[in-house]
Amino acid sequence: MQKYTFKNGHTTLIEHIKPNQAKTQSFTIVYTHGFCSDPFGRKPEAVRKWCIENGVGFFRFEIAGHGSDVDNFTKTTIETYKSQIFEIIEDIVDGNVVVMGASLGGWLSLLSAIRFKDKVIGMIGMAAAPDFLKSFMDKYFNDEHKKMLERDGQILFPTNDFSYTITKDMIESAEPNLLLDKECIDFDGKVRLYQGMNDAALDWHTALLIAQKLKSKDVKVVLAKNSNHRLGDNEDIEEILKLLNDFLI
Numbered sequence: 586m587q588k589y590t591f592k593n594g595h596t597t598l599i600e601h602i603k604p605n606q607a608k609t610q611s612f613t614i615v616y617t618h619g620f621c622s623d624p625f626g627r628k629p630e631a632v633r634k635w636c637i638e639n640g641v642g643f644f645r646f647e648i649a650g651h652g653s654d655v656d657n658f659t660k661t662t663i664e665t666y667k668s669q670i671f672e673i674i675e676d677i678v679d680g681n682v683v684v685m686g687a688s689l690g691g692w693l694s695l696l697s698a699i700r701f702k703d704k705v706i707g708m709i710g711m712a713a714a715p716d717f718l719k720s721f722m723d724k725y726f727n728d729e730h731k732k733m734l735e736r737d738g739q740i741l742f743p744t745n746d747f748s749y750t751i752t753k754d755m756i757e758s759a760e761p762n763l764l765l766d767k768e769c770i771d772f773d774g775k776v777r778l779y780q781g782m783n784d785a786a787l788d789w790h791t792a793l794l795i796a797q798k799l800k801s802k803d804v805k806v807v808l809a810k811n812s813n814h815r816l817g818d819n820e821d822i823e824e825i826l827k828l829l830n831d832f833l834i
Contacts, residue, residue, distance in 0.1 A: 608640025617690030781812030
């Protein structure tokens with residue numbers, strides 16, 4: 586891993602492994618982790634290993650305000666995160682890309698797939714959570730929470746599974762990036778979605794809604810009845826790697 590300073594001014598850790606052309610694969614997996622998570626757990630490690638074994642390129646990075654940049658967390662917004670993955674796809678990674686994201690990373694992956702239709706050939710979502718700030722606010726925030734947010738500019742964000750410090754700027758940044766309120770998610774590349782039905786942080790029907798709204802005709806949703814939001818068990822990782830195999834030449 587190495588440190589990299591993005592155009593947004595945040596310096597985080599990245600890893601970039603280029604495709605092995607001898608194995609004929611000509612694309613790179615851009616892996617984006619979830620909110621208040623990191624790119625070093627069992628899932629990204631398994632994906633990294635799969636990429637090396639199959640000659641596929643691999644790029645992972647810490648989202649701004651996470652990991653080595655955690656002290657700057659309250660300075661970040663969805664726009665901050667989006668600018669990172671856009672910069673990676675546009676300026677750093679050569680050739681075709683398959684975006685792969687967990688939770689928040691799935692939202693950012695969808696946004697980048699829409700933005701870079703000429704370069705992003707596919708997307709894999711693992712408990713992909715587009716619009717999660719809006720849906721969680723609607724579900725968990727009462728009038729008192731909203732008053733605290735207005736007064737303090739931030740609040741400890743409660744859910745069934747996690748608690749986060751959320752700023753008013755973060756919540757407001759979600760609005761222009763909402764996807765599920767649109768009639769169509771304008772991406773027609775190959776899409777694979779893996780979702781646990783025992784997910785306490787995200788309604789598992791979200792995966793079905795994403796699939797329904799995608800312009801693409803090549804969409805597969807895999808539901809794991811006993812899996813949670815983390816999708817880190819051996820069975821989950823095995824299924825995720827099977828979905829990766831769908832993108833091999």
